[in-house]
Amino acid sequence: MVLSDRQRLDWLRLIRSESVGPRTFRSLMNRFGGAAAALDALPELARQAGRSVRLCPLVDAEREFESLRRLGGSLIALGEASYPLPLQAIDSAPPLIAVLGRADALLRPSVALVGSRNASAAGQKFTARLARDLGEAGFVIVSGLARGIDTAAHEASVASGSVAVLAGGLDEVYPPQNLPLLRRMLEEGAAISEMPLGWKPRGRDFPRRNRLVSGLSLGTVVVEAARKSGSLITARFANEQGRQVFAVPGSPLDPRAEGGNHLIREGATLCAEAAHVIEALEPLLRGGHDFRQLPLVMSEGVREDASQTLWDELDLPGVPAAPSAPLPEPQLGMEPPALVDGADGEAVRALVMRLLGAAPVSVDELVRASGRSAREINHTVFELELDGVILRHPGGALTRIAP
Amino acid sequence: MVLSDRQRLDWLRLIRSESVGPRTFRSLMNRFGGAAAALDALPELARQAGRSVRLCPLVDAEREFESLRRLGGSLIALGEASYPLPLQAIDSAPPLIAVLGRADALLRPSVALVGSRNASAAGQKFTARLARDLGEAGFVIVSGLARGIDTAAHEASVASGSVAVLAGGLDEVYPPQNLPLLRRMLEEGAAISEMPLGWKPRGRDFPRRNRLVSGLSLGTVVVEAARKSGSLITARFANEQGRQVFAVPGSPLDPRAEGGNHLIREGATLCAEAAHVIEALEPLLRGGHDFRQLPLVMSEGVREDASQTLWDELDLPGVPAAPSAPLPEPQLGMEPPALVDGADGEAVRALVMRLLGAAPVSVDELVRASGRSAREINHTVFELELDGVILRHPGGALTRIAP
Numbered sequence: 001m002v003l004s005d006r007q008r009l010d011w012l013r014l015i016r017s018e019s020v021g022p023r024t025f026r027s028l029m030n031r032f033g034g035a036a037a038a039l040d041a042l043p044e045l046a047r048q049a050g051r052s053v054r055l056c057p058l059v060d061a062e063r064e065f066e067s068l069r070r071l072g073g074s075l076i077a078l079g080e081a082s083y084p085l086p087l088q089a090i091d092s093a094p095p096l097i098a099v100l101g102r103a104d105a106l107l108r109p110s111v112a113l114v115g116s117r118n119a120s121a122a123g124q125k126f127t128a129r130l131a132r133d134l135g136e137a138g139f140v141i142v143s144g145l146a147r148g149i150d151t152a153a154h155e156a157s158v159a160s161g162s163v164a165v166l167a168g169g170l171d172e173v174y175p176p177q178n179l180p181l182l183r184r185m186l187e188e189g190a191a192i193s194e195m196p197l198g199w200k201p202r203g204r205d206f207p208r209r210n211r212l213v214s215g216l217s218l219g220t221v222v223v224e225a226a227r228k229s230g231s232l233i234t235a236r237f238a239n240e241q242g243r244q245v246f247a248v249p250g251s252p253l254d255p256r257a258e259g260g261n262h263l264i265r266e267g268a269t270l271c272a273e274a275a276h277v278i279e280a281l282e283p284l285l286r287g288g289h290d291f292r293q294l295p296l297v298m299s300e301g302v303r304e305d306a307s308q309t310l311w312d313e314l315d316l317p318g319v320p321a322a323p324s325a326p327l328p329e330p331q332l333g334m335e336p337p338a339l340v341d342g343a344d345g346e347a348v349r350a351l352v353m354r355l356l357g358a359a360p361v362s363v364d365e366l367v368r369a370s371g372r373s374a375r376e377i378n379h380t381v382f383e384l385e386l387d388g389v390i391l392r393h394p395g396g397a398l399t400r401i402a403p
Numbered sequence: 404m405v406l407s408d409r410q411r412l413d414w415l416r417l418i419r420s421e422s423v424g425p426r427t428f429r430s431l432m433n434r435f436g437g438a439a440a441a442l443d444a445l446p447e448l449a450r451q452a453g454r455s456v457r458l459c460p461l462v463d464a465e466r467e468f469e470s471l472r473r474l475g476g477s478l479i480a481l482g483e484a485s486y487p488l489p490l491q492a493i494d495s496a497p498p499l500i501a502v503l504g505r506a507d508a509l510l511r512p513s514v515a516l517v518g519s520r521n522a523s524a525a526g527q528k529f530t531a532r533l534a535r536d537l538g539e540a541g542f543v544i545v546s547g548l549a550r551g552i553d554t555a556a557h558e559a560s561v562a563s564g565s566v567a568v569l570a571g572g573l574d575e576v577y578p579p580q581n582l583p584l585l586r587r588m589l590e591e592g593a594a595i596s597e598m599p600l601g602w603k604p605r606g607r608d609f610p611r612r613n614r615l616v617s618g619l620s621l622g623t624v625v626v627e628a629a630r631k632s633g634s635l636i637t638a639r640f641a642n643e644q645g646r647q648v649f650a651v652p653g654s655p656l657d658p659r660a661e662g663g664n665h666l667i668r669e670g671a672t673l674c675a676e677a678a679h680v681i682e683a684l685e686p687l688l689r690g691g692h693d694f695r696q697l698p699l700v701m702s703e704g705v706r707e708d709a710s711q712t713l714w715d716e717l718d719l720p721g722v723p724a725a726p727s728a729p730l731p732e733p734q735l736g737m738e739p740p741a742l743v744d745g746a747d748g749e750a751v752r753a754l755v756m757r758l759l760g761a762a763p764v765s766v767d768e769l770v771r772a773s774g775r776s777a778r779e780i781n782h783t784v785f786e787l788e789l790d791g792v793i794l795r796h797p798g799g800a801l802t803r804i805a806p
Contacts, residue, residue, distance in 0.1 A: 024739075098460060122654055122656050124655070125656065125658055126655055129741075248655060249652030249653060249654070249655070249660070249664050249667065249673070250652060250654050251525055251529070251651075251652070251653050251654060251657075251660075252529055252652070252674075252675035252676060253525050253528065254528055254654075257652070257654075257675075258675075260652075261652050261673055261675045262675075264652065264667060264673050265672075265673045265679070269668075270652070270659075270664055270667050270668045270673075271655075272655035272664045272665075272668075272669065273655060276668070292627075
C-alpha cells in the first residue's frame with residue numbers, strides 16, 4: 001500500500017482534527033473506509049454526540065506537508081512498506097509519522113536505550129559501550145534525544161544508526177543543545193515525530209512520545225532511572241506492547257539505580273552487557289516473531305462500529321495543526337535558551353519541590369515564593385514535568401506528584 | 404532425642420574414622436542402627452571391599468571431647484533438639500557440630516550474608532545496613548568470618564545475633580585478625596564447626612564449609628562477589644538445598660558486581676534492601692516450610708543397604724581427629740601471621756596467577772620463579788585457593804583454574 005498525495009493530505013487532515021487521536025483515527029477509518037469519507041462524516045457524527053468538532057482545514061495540512069518537504073522530511077503512513085512494523089503493531093500507532101534523515105533506518109531491527117537525564121559518568125560510559133556493541137551487532141539505537149543517557153546512546157550510535165523520537169515537531173528539537181548531534185545522526189539514522197511542525201513539546205508530550213520509543217524497538221533497555229521517571233514509563237509501554245524490557249542493575253546505594261533494580265525485581269531482564277540483549281532478541285530477528293501477524297484491523301478494511309471508541313477516553317488526545325500563520329523558511333531547531341544546570345540547577349529543583357505540594361500553585365506564585373527569576377522557574381518546572389514528579393493542571397497550576 | 408555421653412563419643416569416633424563423611428555416617432547408622440555397632444562392623448566391611456580403615460581411637464575422641472569442654476564448647480548431634488532444623492534437612496548434614504557461644508542462637512531463623520573478601524567500602528556499608536535491618540527483624544546473621552563482606556555482616560549483627568561457621572577447628576580461627584570480633588559475637592551468637600579442634604583450614608575446607616553457611620540459613624544473600632568465588636559456591640549450595648538465593652546488584656562496570664548480577668540473571672532474587680529478604684522469607688517463618696518434614700532417614704532408624712554408598716565418591720571425605728599429641732591448654736585462635744595485603748598483595752597475586760597455568764607447579768618453584776619470600780607465596784597461594792581460582796593437587800602441586 002502507498003497513499004496518493006491526496007490521500008496523505010486527507011489522512012493528515014483527519015489526524016490533525018480536533019479530538020482525533022490514533023485510536024479514534026483507526027476507528028473512523030474502519031467505519032468509513034477512508035480518511036476523506038471520515039472527514040465528511042465527522043461533523044454529523046459529533047453533532048449526534050452533542051459535540052462539535054473542528055476539522056483541520058485543507059490549507060493547514062497542505063502547509064504542514066509543504067513545510068516538511070522543504071525541511072527535507074516526509075510523512076509515512078501506517079500500512080505503507082516504509083512504516084516500521086514493530087510500531088505498526090502497537091494499538092496507538094500514529095497514522096502518520098514525520099521523518100527526517102534516512103527513513104530506511106526505521107526498517108532495521110532496533111533497540112531503545114533510555115535513562116536518566118541526570119546520568120552519572122559511569123552510566124553514560126556504560127550506555128556508550130552498550131550502544132556501540134549493539135550497533136556493531138546490527139541494531140539501530142532508538143532514544144529520546146534527552147540529555148544524559150539518551151545523548152550517550154545517540155552519540156555512540158551515530159555511525160551505526162541512531163533514531164531520535166521527538167516529543168515536539170521535527171523543527172522543535174529539545175533540548176536545543178542536541179541539535180548538532182541530531183544533524184550528525186541523520187546521516188545514518190533518522191528523527192521522527194507524530195507531532196506537527198512548529199509544535200513545542202509540553203511536559204505531557206514526553207510520556208506520550210515514549211510509547212513510540214518502545215514501540216519502534218524490539219526491546220527497551222533502561223540504563224539509569226530513578227524510581228519515578230520517564231524511563232520507567234517507557235519500560236511500562238514496552239511491557240504493555242509485548243516487547244522485552246531490559247534493565248541495567250546498580251548499587252542499592254545509588255539512587256540512580258533504583259528504577260533499574262525495581263524493574264529487574266518486576267521481571268525485566270538484567271542487562272550487564274550487549275550480549276544479554278542480543279541473545280534475547282536474536283530469536284525475533286530469525287523470524288520467531290512476525291509483527292505482520294499482529295492484528296491490524298484497519299489495513300484489512302473491516303468496518304467496525306466506531307461509535308463506542310470514537311471519543312474513547314483511552315485515546316490519546318488529537319493534536320491540531322500548528323497555528324495557521326505561515327511558517328517562515330522552516331529550519332531545524334531553535335535558539336538554545338540558557339539553561340539552569342549544575343549545582344545551582346539542583347538547588348532550584350529542590351526549592352521548587354519544597355514549595356509544591358498537593359494544593360495547586362501557579363508559576364507566578366512559585367516565582368514570588370522562590371525569589372528566583374521567572375526563566376529559572378519556568379525551566380525548572382518544565383524539567384520536573386519531564387521527570388514526572390510534578391503535574392501541570394488545566395490553567396497551568398502545579399501540584400507535586402512524588403512524595 | 405538426646406545422646407548419652409557414651410553415644411556421643413561413639414558418634415565422634417565414627418565420624419572421625421578414616422573415609423567416613425556425613426553421608427557414609429548416615430548410611431552406616433541406617434545399616435547398623437547405631438554408631439557403636441557401625442564401629443564394630445566397619446573393619447570387616449572394609450576388608451570385604453578390599454580396603455582397610457583406620458578407626459578413630461576412643462582416647463582421641465575423649466581428648467577432643469574434653470578439649471572442647473574446656474574451651475567452653477559442646478557437641479550437638481543430628482536429631483537432637485538443639486541441632487538446627489534447616490541444617491538437619493541438608494543431605495550432607497554433619498552428624499556432630501561443635502559449638503561455642505550461645506547454642507540457642509542456632510535455633511533462631513537466620514539469613515546468610517556472604518561476599519567478597521576484597522569488598523568495596525560501599526559493599527561493606529550496604530552489608531552492615533542489611534545485617535542491622537535483618538537483625539532488627541529478628542534474623543540471626545550467618546557468615547564465614549572472612550575479611551570484607553563477612554566481617555561487615557558479623558560486625559553489624561554482634562548485638563542481634565551472629566553465627567560464624569568456621570572451616571577449621573573452633574580453635575583455628577581464620578583469619579586470626581577476626582578473633583576479637585568472634586569473641587564479641589559469642590555473647591549473643593555462636594561459632595560452629597564440623598572439624599576437629601586443632602584442624603587448620605586448608606583451601607578445600609572453605610567450599611566444604613560453605614554448605615553449612617547456606618544450610619543453616621533460610622536464605623543466602625550474596626553481596627559482592629566476583630564471577631568465580633566462594634560466595635557463588637555458597638549460593639549454589641543454597642539453591643541445591645532448596646533455599647532462597649538473594650543477590651545484591653551492582654554496576655556492570657564494577658567487577659565485584661559480576662557474581663551478583665550473574666546470579667540474578669540465573670534466577671536469584673534481587674536484594675536492594677532488607678525488606679526484599681524479609682518479605683520472601685516471612686512465609687517460612689509462619690510455618691509455610693517445615694524442615695522437620697524433610698526426609699531424615701536416620702532418625703527413623705530405617706536400616707538400608709549401605710554398601711552402595713559406603714565409600715560413595717559423592718561423600719565428603721572423612722576428617723580424622725587431630726594429631727594425638729595432647730593439646731596444651733586449648734585456646735581460641737592462633738598468632739596472627741603478617742599478611743600480604745594492599746597494593747603489594749595485589750601485585751603478588753597477579754604474579755602468581757601469571758606464573759601458574761594448566762601444568763602443575765610446586766610452591767617451591769613459584770618461590771624461585773617469583774623472587775618473593777616463601778611466606779608471601781604461601782599466603783598468596785592460600786588466598787587464591789580460597790578464591791577458587793587455583794587448585795592444589797595431591798602432593799601440593801598447583802594449577803590455575805580461572806582463564
